[in-house]
Amino acid sequence: xxxxxxxIVFQDNDNARYLADAIMADNPHAEMQHQPAMIRIQAxxxxxxxxxxxxxxxxxxxxxxxxxxxxxSIGGNVDEDDDHFILEWK
Amino acid sequence: xxxKNKKLNLKDKYQYxxxxxxxxxxxxxxxxxxxxxxxxxxxILDWSQWEDPFRLTMDAYWKYQAEKEKKLYAIFDAFAQNNxxxxxxxxxxxxxxxxxxxxxxxxxxxxxxxxxKVGRQFSGAGARVACQMQAIDELRxxxxxxxxxxxxxKHFNGLHDAAYMHDRVWFLSVPKxxxxxxxxxxxxxxxxxxxxxxxxxxxxxxxxxxxxxxAYNNDMATVTFGFSAQSDEARHMTLGxxxxxxxxxxxxxxxxxxxxxxxxxxxxxxxxxxxVSMMMDYMLPKKVMSWAEAWEVYYEQNGGALFKDxxxxxxxxxxxxDVANEAKHHLSHQLWTTFYQYSHATNFHTWIPTxxxxxxxxxxxxxxxxxxxxxxxxxxxxxxxxxxxxxxxTLPQLCQVCQVPTLFTEKGDATKLSHRQIEHEGERYxxxxxxxxxxxxxxxxxxxxxxxxVHQIYQGNCGGADVxxxxxxxxxxxxxxxxxxxxxxxxxxxxQFIKGMAPQQKGDDEAAEKPNAA
Numbered sequence: 001x002x003x004x005x006x007x008i009v010f011q012d013n014d015n016a017r018y019l020a021d022a023i024m025a026d027n028p029h030a031e032m033q034h035q036p037a038m039i040r041i042q043a044x045x046x047x048x049x050x051x052x053x054x055x056x057x058x059x060x061x062x063x064x065x066x067x068x069x070x071x072x073s074i075g076g077n078v079d080e081d082d083d084h085f086i087l088e089w090k
Numbered sequence: 091x092x093x094k095n096k097k098l099n100l101k102d103k104y105q106y107x108x109x110x111x112x113x114x115x116x117x118x119x120x121x122x123x124x125x126x127x128x129x130x131x132x133x134i135l136d137w138s139q140w141e142d143p144f145r146l147t148m149d150a151y152w153k154y155q156a157e158k159e160k161k162l163y164a165i166f167d168a169f170a171q172n173n174x175x176x177x178x179x180x181x182x183x184x185x186x187x188x189x190x191x192x193x194x195x196x197x198x199x200x201x202x203x204x205x206x207k208v209g210r211q212f213s214g215a216g217a218r219v220a221c222q223m224q225a226i227d228e229l230r231x232x233x234x235x236x237x238x239x240x241x242x243x244k245h246f247n248g249l250h251d252a253a254y255m256h257d258r259v260w261f262l263s264v265p266k267x268x269x270x271x272x273x274x275x276x277x278x279x280x281x282x283x284x285x286x287x288x289x290x291x292x293x294x295x296x297x298x299x300x301x302x303x304x305a306y307n308n309d310m311a312t313v314t315f316g317f318s319a320q321s322d323e324a325r326h327m328t329l330g331x332x333x334x335x336x337x338x339x340x341x342x343x344x345x346x347x348x349x350x351x352x353x354x355x356x357x358x359x360x361x362x363x364x365x366v367s368m369m370m371d372y373m374l375p376k377k378v379m380s381w382a383e384a385w386e387v388y389y390e391q392n393g394g395a396l397f398k399d400x401x402x403x404x405x406x407x408x409x410x411x412d413v414a415n416e417a418k419h420h421l422s423h424q425l426w427t428t429f430y431q432y433s434h435a436t437n438f439h440t441w442i443p444t445x446x447x448x449x450x451x452x453x454x455x456x457x458x459x460x461x462x463x464x465x466x467x468x469x470x471x472x473x474x475x476x477x478x479x480x481x482x483x484t485l486p487q488l489c490q491v492c493q494v495p496t497l498f499t500e501k502g503d504a505t506k507l508s509h510r511q512i513e514h515e516g517e518r519y520x521x522x523x524x525x526x527x528x529x530x531x532x533x534x535x536x537x538x539x540x541x542x543x544v545h546q547i548y549q550g551n552c553g554g555a556d557v558x559x560x561x562x563x564x565x566x567x568x569x570x571x572x573x574x575x576x577x578x579x580x581x582x583x584x585x586q587f588i589k590g591m592a593p594q595q596k597g598d599d600e601a602a603e604k605p606n607a608a
Binding site: 090 | 099100101143144145146150154157158161294297298299301302303305306313317320321323324325327328331378379391392394395396398399
């Protein structure tokens with residue numbers, strides 16, 4: 001119960017599958033759940049999406065704000081810049 | 091020679107395109123330009139401390155929103171062209187949409203109005219930009235929801251006059267009064283109410299598991315608008331958290347004011363969402379998760395993490411959170427049994443859950459369903475089978491604050507009705523709970539003005555003295571089409587015809603074609 005979970009939910013579509021893969025690669029402590037039409041990823045304290053990992057996954061340039069199209073919900077404080085999108089409880 | 095930066099980074103771009111577009115007034119006083127900024131007692135020392143975690147500029151905003159709309163409307167077209175309504179799991183499901191269109195979609199429009207208004211009231215540019223974007227988002231949600239459901243309106247009853255009903259129908263005063271309360275508060279209370287308590291703490295319960303449920307019931311149109319709207323909500327939620335942290339960091343005197351608003355708006359939101367509990371447990375023929383499970387994930391777990399984070403500011407979890415947590419085992423059942431009795435005055439149908447559904451509820455609510463609620467359904471089913479489908483002809487007593495009928499029970503005793511009353515300036519007022527009573531006592535001059543549908547009927551302000559006249563003439567609910575029991579309703583017959591379960595006979599033409607479809 002001492003866990004303080006952050007989470008992010010995506011639509012279950014082709015764009016988001018790359019996002020989910022990138023997140024799971026960069027956040028080994030994260031847990032992924034599939035529910036109808038959505039993918040929910042939660043982790044204790046912190047989740048990060050790295051632009052670099054996404055660009056490797058996709059094989060093209062990727063703008064961090066592109067995630068806005070597929071995200072459904074988030075929990076945690078947001079920190080966003082050109083290179084990453086971070087959710088965390090400090 | 092210095093190399094010129096080809097592209098601004100996100101933070102700089104955001105700074106140039108929002109803050110640097112604002113200016114300090116010189117020939118008018120700031121307090122004259124933003125007259126509502128101070129009366130609530132919130133002290134803002136430095137607006138430049140406002141941080142927008144999503145550094146979204148207007149050009150990027152339009153780019154991403156346009157992309158969302160293109161995707162969404164392509165799906166609406168496909169859904170309509172392929173008669174998507176025929177593929178849903180069961181027509182009972184459409185009743186959740188009727189409640190959504192009359193209860194929720196008008197709130198999106200109210201939010202649009204609210205953010206347009208408060209966006210004008212802040213002297214900080216960052217807050218103004220965030221409110222402006224959110225206002226446009228909310229307008230989009232209201233419009234896309236109406237577009238999505240216009241297809242259902244061609245094939246099912248009860249969806250024909252949502253905005254009109256929202257302003258009049260008894261149970262719709264629950265959502266309406268919620269937003270009216272927020273919109274008639276000051277700008278900081280509005281943000282605490284809607285951006286923080288509602289968007290951040292509670293809307294997940296509607297837009298995430300319910301929308302996932304829509305997908306599970308093969309409603310392609312609804313899940314698509316739901317998730318498209320919710321992609322904007324991710325920004326709104328971030329704003330909600332930022333608003334709270336900003337206000338709390340500005341001055342310690344803000345802490346007790348914000349705490350009081352969190353207590354109030356958590357409770358008001360919880361009462362409002364009791365409608366959603368029933369949509370999830372009863373109105374989704376195929377179920378994704380129970381209300382209790384959704385509450386555990388999206389309030390107890392996520393809200394727990396949130397309030398732990400806010401501890402450092404001197405904020406504690408909302409008062410009466412314990413009552414809400416305990417109520418998760420009862421809420422949907424108490425609501426549905428109430429609506430079941432008042433189906434003659436609603437724009438949607440109700441029914442007795444199937445055996446299979448009741449078994450699911452026994453499993454999901456092991457401590458409460460078999461003990462308190464299954465026997466009621468067995469009784470009501472027997473009455474119905476013997477030709478006495480039960481309708482309650484006594485108008486319910488409404489809570490002066492949340493406007494839900496006083497149907498809830500006490501924490502720890504599901505056989506004891508929760509009811510409070512107080513006298514104020516010679517008049518007696520009734521409440522569903524200690525929490526609603528507290529809200530009244532804090533601002534009685536506001537809540538004595540509540541437009542309570544039952545009182546209004548009795549005072550003769552709703553077009554007539556009997557339920558039938560009020561329902562038909564004042565609510566625009568078509569009697570015998572929109573209301574009453576689901577089994578045997580025109581919707582039910584139309585669905586059986588669509589599914590080929592009833593041979594077409596004379597008269598089926600009317601049943602198969604909705605008579606007043608535009």
